[in-house]
Amino acid sequence: MRKKMIAGNWKMHKTNAEAVRLVTQLRRMLEKKPARKTEVVVCPPFTALVPVAELLKGSKIQLGAQNIFWEEEGAFTGEVSARMVKSAGAKYVIIGHSERRRYFKEDENIINKKIRLALKNKLRVIHCVGETLEEREHNLTQDIIINQLEWGLKGFTADDFKRIVIAYEPVWAIGTGKTATPEQAQEVHAFIREILNTLYGSQVGTRITILYGGSVKPENAAGLLSQPDVDGALVGGACLNARSFFQIIQASEGA
Ligand code: 13P
Numbered sequence: 001m002r003k004k005m006i007a008g009n010w011k012m013h014k015t016n017a018e019a020v021r022l023v024t025q026l027r028r029m030l031e032k033k034p035a036r037k038t039e040v041v042v043c044p045p046f047t048a049l050v051p052v053a054e055l056l057k058g059s060k061i062q063l064g065a066q067n068i069f070w071e072e073e074g075a076f077t078g079e080v081s082a083r084m085v086k087s088a089g090a091k092y093v094i095i096g097h098s099e100r101r102r103y104f105k106e107d108e109n110i111i112n113k114k115i116r117l118a119l120k121n122k123l124r125v126i127h128c129v130g131e132t133l134e135e136r137e138h139n140l141t142q143d144i145i146i147n148q149l150e151w152g153l154k155g156f157t158a159d160d161f162k163r164i165v166i167a168y169e170p171v172w173a174i175g176t177g178k179t180a181t182p183e184q185a186q187e188v189h190a191f192i193r194e195i196l197n198t199l200y201g202s203q204v205g206t207r208i209t210i211l212y213g214g215s216v217k218p219e220n221a222a223g224l225l226s227q228p229d230v231d232g233a234l235v236g237g238a239c240l241n242a243r244s245f246f247q248i249i250q251a252s253e254g255a
């Protein structure tokens with residue numbers, strides 16, 4: 001049985017006071033109606049990790065960071081290390097998000113280094129992959145995915161993959177309100193499993209949790225999550241509101 005997961009990527013949203021309010025509401029909703037089959041992860045900005053970690057004590061909600069730097073420590077003004085987010089209470093870290101690829105020029109080599117460091121520091125990784133609209137229109141989706149899985153994850157063992165979750169996030173569906181159809185998501189998720197089995201063996205692809213991300217909302221969650229190879233969602237906009245994030249969690253529980 002693969003693990004089901006609903007993770008919220010808050011991106012650059014929420015002050016600490018707002019973060020505390022959101023997580024307090026979410027916690028209350030999940031206390032009334034616990035998620036029994038779904039792991040719930042919240043990924044606030046760095047500044048809110050510690051207060052959110054405090055609030056999550058005694059709850060099953062897990063904490064994730066949105067990024068780390070690729071070096072252990074040193075003179076890297078403004079960066080945050082794997083060890084720091086771990087010490088702030090994070091269990092997960094998102095790596096390779098398309099916004100980091102686009103605005104911060106992160107390539108597969110950088111992503112590979114970051115994942116390596118995250119695993120070394122006993123963090124679990126949510127590794128994002130996905131094609132742009134232009135790539136999809138040129139029929140390059142599969143090539144892009146193969147490239148991202150081959151180079152981003154190069155050198156990892158079947159054991160390492162136990163601590164990696166993949167998030168398929170078609171770039172054209174992020175923050176655009178355009179969602180992949182359940183069939184489109186299913187097709188790529190199945191392809192990701194096949195490639196991971198080929199590249200890394202030991203049923204890595206069959207066993208790994210694969211999330212879909214890109215305009216997931218309460219209205220479309222059930223359809224996406226009912227697909228056999230969609231194990232959960234990485235939610236952006238809709239996770240900024242406790243009610244809508246909770247509804248997506250409920251959709252996962254019902255799937
Ligand atoms: P939206 O849900 O806002 O489209 O964002 C998806 C995403 O990028 C999650 O990482």
